[in-house]
Amino acid sequence: MADLSDNQTSIRSEFADDPDMQDLVLEYINKMALRVEKMTAAYEQGEREQLIRLAHQLKGSGGGYGFPILTTLAGELEQTLLNLGEGGLDQAAEPFSALLDVCGRMAA
Amino acid sequence: MPSTQANESDERRHSVLVIDDSEDVHRLLQARLRQENITLLSALDGATGLAMAEQEAPSLILLDLDMPDLDGFEVLRQLKETTSSRDIPVIVLSGLHSPADKVVAFDLGAVDYVTKPFDLMELRVRLRAALRMSDLVEMLGRLAHIDGLTGLWNRAHFDARWNECIADNNRHGKSLSVALFDLDHFKSINDTYGHPAGDAVLQSFAKLVKRVCRVTDIACRYGGEEFALIMPETSPADAAGVCERIRQELSEMHWPAHPERKITVSIGVTGTEQTVEIAPEKWLDDTDKTLYRAKKGGRNQVIATDIQSGNMIQQPSQPTQQAA
Structure with missing residues (x-):
């Protein structure tokens, strides 16, 4: 499990200062609220497969946009969900x- | 095969097809690979990716595995089972990290496997390596179809393209002509002036044919001192005109190694302006007979006939100089 000792600070992209990436990172962060909304809906409605897919996509993209912690945590969620079998999402x-929590603290 | 001339340059900008269901990954690759000399094509699902692979014939495919509906394994399997896409190298770009997934991907025909999130430099060098290997494989394929002495296409290439052209004629009824060339008394050139002189004649004749014919024509060394020229979308009358120009220019050429000896060629041409029901071998056999008539008629001449009717297209050209 990833250790987030300080859960108040914002998490900046590793590519925040890369001119080629600044706009892309900003767009990625701006769309994060929609992703969180989709994940929350899937979680609350017990749609395990949909939640696995969304977590898998975040795992694949997070590090590429300079948020390796996103990749780590999304990977942990994906693995937990895969290990659940058909059980409840609780x-x-x-x-x-x-x-x-991390999705809400991302910053360019 | 991308070109019709054996000596055409291989230089081109590569296209790379990305098949991934995540728009984030597409945007990221567009930004991160901007510096590479490639054009990125995007497909957001497996079915679209398969269709684009067939239509666009990309140089390389970057393929995600975990996709809804048609997953990457199935896409890879279908790519490798389809003639038009089976030789396109595929790099798997996936969040699936298990050795079992990698084994299956390589067994299905992937050339490389990069895990997400990918390291930019690693992806770049792996992509360049795959494109280099793809270029080498393509070059070897082309070399296997090129005649080493003249640089023209060889007999194997002729056979493949001739069958394609016949099929195209059968489907669309497009004009099609073919010419067979035989250098007159070529053996005596070798015997009298040596094989290097004979080779120089073959090379010069090949250059002449390439210079006179169009880029869409397919010039081949058929064997020994025999050459063939496939002329798609060309009537037999027009084909005869091209061949007459070749015949005339050759007969007027000066040969430094043997200035006293002119070189001439006999040419048989057959063609049609409509769909014909004829086997490729039979068509060639009839063309060979037309060439034989040119030989028997005194050499250094073009004889052209309509392949269906057998009617002569033009009178045999008058030799400008009798072959030695």
Whole structure:
């Protein structure tokens, strides 16, 4: 499990100072609210497959946009969900919450 | 095969097709690979990716594995089972990290496997390496179809393209002509002036044919001192005109190694302006017979006939100088 000791600070992209990436990172962050909304809806409605897909996409893209912690946490959520079998999503509450926390603290 | 001339340059900008269901990944690749000499094509699902691979014939495919509906494994399998796409190198770009996934991907025909999130430099060098290898494979394929002495296409290439042209004629009824050339008394050139002189004649004749014919024509060394020229979308009358120009220019050429000896060629041309029901081998056999008539008629001349009717297209050209 990733350790986020200071959960108040914003998390800046590793590419925040890269002129080729600034606009892309900003767009990525701006769309994060929509992703969080989709993940929350999937979680609350028990749509495990949809939540796995959304987590998998975040795992694949987070590091590329300079947020390796996003890749780590999304990967942990994905793995937890895969290990659940057909069980309830409540068991994934902790990694899900950790991921959403980071999504809310992302900054360019 | 991208060109019809064996000596055409290989220089070109590569196109790379990205098949991934994440728009974020597409945007990221567009930004990160901007410096590379490539054009990126995007497909957001497997079915679209398969269609684009067939239509666009990209130089390389970057393929995600975990996609809804048609997953990357199935896309890869179909790519490798389709004639038009099976030779396109595929690099898997996936968030699936397990050795089992990698084994399956390589077994299905992937040339490389990069895990997400990808390291930019690693992806770039792997992509360049795959494109270099692809270029080498393509070059080897082309060399296998090129005649080493003259640089024209060889007999194997002629056979493949001739069948394609016949099929195209059958489907669309487009004009099609073919010419067979035989250098007159070529053996005596070798015997009298040596094989280097004979080779120089073959090379000069090949250059002449390439210079006179169009880029869409397919010039081949058929074997020994025999050459063939496929002329798609060309009537037999026009083909005869091209061949007459070749015949005339050759007969007027000066040969430093043997200035006293002129070189001439006999040419048989057959063609049609409509769809014909004829086997490729039979068509060639009839063209060879037309060439034989040119030989028997005194050499250094063009004889052209309509392949369907057998009617002569033009009177045999008058030799400008009798072959030695």
